[in-house]
Amino acid sequence: MGAGVRRADRVTTHEWPRSPRIDAGHVLERIADITGVRLELEGPAPGGEVGAAYVRWPDGRRSVLTEGRSRTGPLVDKARAAGVPTARQELAAHVDGARVIVQQRLPGTPPERVDAALIRQMIAVNDRLAGLLAGEPAPKPADLHLTADGPGFCLHEPLERHSDRTARLLERIHAIGAQHPAMVGDDLVHLDFHPGNVLVVGGRLTGVIDWDGATRGDRHFDLVTLRFMLTGQDPSAVRLLDERLETISARRRQAYWAHMSLRLVDWSIRHHDDATVEHWLDVAESGLT
Incomplete structure (x- = not known):
């Protein structure tokens, strides 16, 4: 398959589909038309x-x-x-085929620096998500998209065609997906749990935002996501996560790491430059043994 594609044959980034950014001005005009509520940008x-x-x-x-x-x-x-600081939804509407929401603005801003103290707070948040959905009807296990495309993310063809290196990574992801294709569990999973999606005031965590991918599964997926994003950063923060992740099987860790590898490398190929692609390739390869 793609391992034989030469670097000279790679498809340039602009040819891949990109996820559009929200046009806030247009959305607010449509919200006013639909609901009669006029919000100021x-x-x-x-x-x-x-x-x-x-x-x-x-x-x-x-x-x-x-x-x-x-x-x-x-x-x-x-x-x-369960005690996690999250925003209440205040208004929702469908605009041009997409669902948009207006939600409570929580205090704080994303942290400028990530240290062990913040990671301890994020792990504490993760613990609060344990078993939250145990009393709910169990849906189909959450697909990790390791063997087929996800819905607008975790696309496989960009890795297959971008370079020899990304094609080799995709082969490894497929092999892992054949053994562990889905995530199971009764926990609430944020699905994009990293420092950019938390708010802090004076070092205190005041909010967890961007729950759009939230699903049922294994909350340790969120800790693998966090560990993936922090690779090469504060050693004390990384060590805390590594110690916690020793409590789950290597097979689960590999499956979750493979998902993040696919997600970040694919997204970088389609939305960012070669330097970003190479960075996430380095991170991906560092955790796939």
Whole structure:
């Protein structure tokens, strides 16, 4: 398969489909048309690949506009009831085929520095998600997309065609997926748990945001995501995660790491430059044994 594709034959990044960023001004106009509520655009919110924006209600309240799936609202409510600081949804509408939400603006900003103290707080948040969905009807296990494309992310063809190195990584991902294709469990999983999706004030964690991918499964997936993103950073923070992840099987760790490898390398091929692709390839390869 793609391992035989030469680097000179690679497909350039701009030829791959990209996920569009939210056009906040247009969305606010459509929300006004649909609901009669006119929100004022204050400006873009920091971070995120698809984007979010700060908005103001007519009564002066400040909120956040973003995209979101309808099924995640009840899951976020469960996380909040368990003591996780999450934002309440205040308005939802379908705009041009996408669901957009206006949600409570939590205090704080994404951390400028990630240290062991923050990671301890994030691990504590992760612990609160244990077994939250045990009383709910069990759906089909969450697909890790290791053998077939995900819905707009975790695409396989970009890795197959980008370079020899990405094609070899994809072969490894397929081999892991053949043994462990899905994630099972009764925990609530954030699915994109990293420092860019938490808010802090003075080093204290004040919010966990961007629950759009929330699902049922194994909360340790979120810790593997966090570990993946922190590779090469503060050794004390990384050590805390490695110690916690020793409590799960190597097979599960490999499957979750393979998912993150596919997700970040694919996304970088389609949305970023070669240096970013090479960075996430280094990280991916460092954890696949």
